[in-house]
Amino acid sequence: MFFLCGSGDISVGQSYVSKNDLISALRVKAVKSRFAFKVSKSTTKLYVAKCFVDGCKWMCRAAIKNEAKRFFVTKYVKVHTCSVVDRARFRKGCTPRYLGQIFVEQFGIIDGIVPRHIASAIRVLLGLKLNYTTAYRALKAAQLFVRGTPEAGYAALPSYLRRVKQSNPGSVTDLVCEANGQFKYCFLSLYASMVGFQYLRRVIVVDGTHLTGKYGGTLLVAAGQDANFQVFPLAFGIVDAENNESWGWFMNKLQQCFSSHHMVIISDRHPSIPNACLNVLPWVTRGICYYHLQGNIVSKSELGAKDLMYLVKGAAYAHTLREYNRCMASIRAAKPALANYLELADPKLWSRVHFPGDRYNIKTSNIAESINSALKRAKGFPIPYLLQFIREKLGVWFAKRREDALSLQTPYSKGVEYLLAIRTHHAETYTVEHIDGWTFNVIGGGGHYIVNLENRSCECGVFQIEKIPCSHAIAASTEANMHISQNVCMTYTKESLYATYARPIYPEPTEDAEEEEDICLPPEVAPTRGRKKKSRYLTWLELSRKRQPKPRKVHKVYSCSLCRVPGHTRPHCVSH
Known part of the structure; x- marks a missing residue:
């Protein structure tokens, strides 16, 4: 019985970089075509594989010709002469590595894919049943097949930053490595964001979020707000952790891109941020996020202020000094310790009426938090893919909002x-x-x-x-x-909104015009036990909002089909 298998992905004359690549191609071919092969001969210069069923003429022969390690297929018989029943009997399973490769070759996407999708697809494609662990490992292998290893990402980072500057001239990038070549800091601000900042209110919100990749790190974000109260990303930095040195370096890069003598910076209460502002940007007006202040108050049980948060919010959001004094007087009468805590926190930082600069409607760091949420899926990617994800996200936002601004029929947003x-x-x-x-x-x-x-x-x-x-x-x-x-x-105005997004963001080229071999090695990170946490622990305030009682389900009111009276059904009708 003759049977033609496969799609002809292996052919005579085809070359492979190494013998391992040849073996990988044969294994993928065997899984797709539902058969097994055995190694007839394997040396440093020759590799011969035959069908596992004795007497079958399927075989593949590859050898080294001119190059040192490259294998060329010299003979390939793709027709099986054995029975389908015999091939199915000898068929073997497949490792997650090849299952992930097959999934990528078939569908070409891994974004939004979960192990359940891998298991369902492999069941349909190959007829193999996968448990959750195997499907999870296959998903990780597919992600590795598409994005590469984290180590390769660090090695490709210098080239990627150069390509971004080639496609978007005027953008500011910076890569800081240790003396031994290990990664330390990375900065990216697209020229379109730098131009758009000229038409924004001079308020910048900064925040940091943990990266979930193999080597960890922290993503620092700086963002503003456009004329339509939408998030406007300004700059991104990747550092080892939030400390005085990293925040000072990030603020120094911000000064090069968005320096203004009437600028306001809003942040959480991390102690390194005011130190960096004082040393690098002493002329800016700094404020803190009210939501983080609220979370700090609630977390201090000795204050006992959970029932007075509406007064704290009233004092923070007050537009007049009279309203602020009224709220603070009520707080001091009920909880003097809370009033003292708020005074020590400096009302010039958290109170709108006492703020010395122009804060406008920006009372929290929710702008930067929203960007962190939008980038949550990519926080575990290798660094170049994370930056590429950011560039693609910003490109979509700019194009959409530019069209929206053009279509406005009113003078304002x-x-x-x-x-x-x-x-x-x-x-x-x-x-x-x-x-x-x-x-x-x-x-x-x-x-x-x-x-x-x-x-x-x-x-x-x-x-x-x-x-x-x-x-x-x-x-x-x-x-x-x-x-x-x-x-x-x-x-x-409408004109200001359009000018904010007027400059497009271009994708980076696939090849680097400069052939510089900059070395960037992954940082030294102490290994941790267990699976890495993908999301942070929620505060009591966030948990309380999640645990609020949900509205009860409104049940349908049934009526009797005989007497048309609601409250009972036909089997329980007493009138008939």
Whole structure:
């Protein structure tokens, strides 16, 4: 019986880099074609494989010709003369390494794949049943087959950074290695982000997140917010850990890319960040994230402040000094220790009304946290693939938001137009009294407020903090026959939003134009026991929000099909 197997992936004249590559190709061929082979002869210069069934004419012969280690197929008989039953009887299993390779060759994707997908695909393709462990190892082998080893990633990092600068001229990259060539720091800021920052409000949020790869590390992120209140990534750094040295180096690179004398930096309460700002960027105004402050308060059981967090939030979000003092007085009356803790935390860092710079609506570090969440899937990739994932993500965001900005029919972004619509609705119910020049007294919204349109200020505090007219300013502008657009900051306009994303992000070329052999070795990392944790431990505050009672399921109300009365069904009807 003659039977043709395979798709002809092995042919006479085909070459392989080494004998191991030849053996790998034969094993993949055997698994796909559902047969087994045996080694007839194997030397340093010759390799002969035959079908495991005696008498079958299938065979493959490869030998070294001119090159030192390259094997060339000199004879290949792809037709089996044995029975299918005999081949199935001698068929062997397959290691996860080759199963992963077969999966990649068949489907070409590994993003979003879990072991269950591997097991289902191999069952359909090859008829093999895989347990979870084998499927998991096959998935890891597939990822290794596509992305390479972490060690190869560090070796390819210098070339990748050069290719990024070739495709996106003006981008800032930096690779710092130890004296022995081991990786230490890496920095990337695309030129499109540097150009777009010119049209943003001068507020940068920085944060760090742990990498989950073999060698660990920390990803430092700097981000801003565009005119539509969307996340705008600025720069990325890969360091060994969050400490004074790494944050100082990262801030120094930020200074080279986004230096501004009216800049504000928002971060969590990591002690290395204020030290880096003081040493590298002493002129910037620094603030802390309210959410992290809230988490620190809740974690201190001696404060007993879980029931007073609404007052802490009121003090942090207050637009006026009167409102802030009212919240702090209530806190001091209930928990003096909590009030002292907030005073020691420096209200200039966490309170909006005491903040000395322009913080606008940015009260937390959620901007950088959102980027960390978007990159969560790639935090275990080799470094070049992580940077490539970042570049692809930013390219998609820039292209989509550029088109959205072009399609806007309003003078301002959708987010600003939404705020103006709500505030205009409230302004229509207010009473306005003209005092003098551009000064008005607006009655409504729970009190009366003095609005100065010339200075763009209102006693409610919203106008001067957000740089967007509050409802009182809108009412005063209407009374003065002034268009509202004259009182909105220019960074919120449609033109500013488009200019933010005007410069495209290009993919890096596949080959490096410069043939420099820079050495970058993986860092020394002490091995740890057990499986690495992929996500951080949740705080009590996050756990409490997850454990909130869910709404009860609303059950369908059945009615009797005979009497049409709800509350019972036909078998239990008493009227018939």
